[in-house]
């Protein structure tokens with residue numbers, strides 16, 4: 150395998166997804182591009198019945214640009230932004246490395262309503278959930294949670310209104326194993342993940358933890374970069390963000 154990678158590096162040398170500079174095969178971003186990501190310096194919101202929640206970066210600046218590029222590529226799966234996909238996958242693995250608890254029995258994405266799925270052309274949270282499940286060697290079940298109705302935009306709503314807005318939006322299919330990680334791209338107040346957790350509990354889950362790429366924080370809650378980081382490989386666990 151190592152010989153194969155050496156040959157591949159000669160033909161297709163790995164480059165930074167941000168600037169195109171050479172990087173090692175295990176690395177998505179070069180140190181300079183990685184340092185521009187605003188690491189999250191506080192715990193994510195984890196409203197009950199979530200047992201915890203973790204995210205890698207604050208949803209602002211360069212991180213927001215990467216997430217937007219990942220979620221809104223030019224035109225469906227044929228135009229999926231591979232650089233943004235690589236960064237999003239690295240960041241969801243970083244978030245997963247910092248998740249509390251003993252690890253999941255099952256990974257489930259937050260489901261989009263079918264209308265937004267058709268409009269976007271791909272299931273962003275589903276791609277992230279599969280990445281996490283593969284890394285953890287556990288099943289991913291994209292249909293364990295389904296969207297029962299289209300949810301009006303949560304933007305601009307306060308926490309209580311968001312919770313009301315999202316109530317009853319999902320249904321979960323039982324039976325489910327005890328420990329579940331529910332994956333989404335961005336967490337704001339945690340209302341969506343809490344409602345997902347509520348339905349997963351009703352279907353048999355005992356511990357539900359949210360795992361997200363980014364969290365929307367107050368401006369004081371994040372730094373330009375984290376001094377704790379020492380490498381860019383998502384597989385090393387060096388991109389961890391501890392959230393309890």
Ligand SMILES: [Zn+2]
Nearest residue numbers: 165168179182
């Ligand atoms: Zn770079």
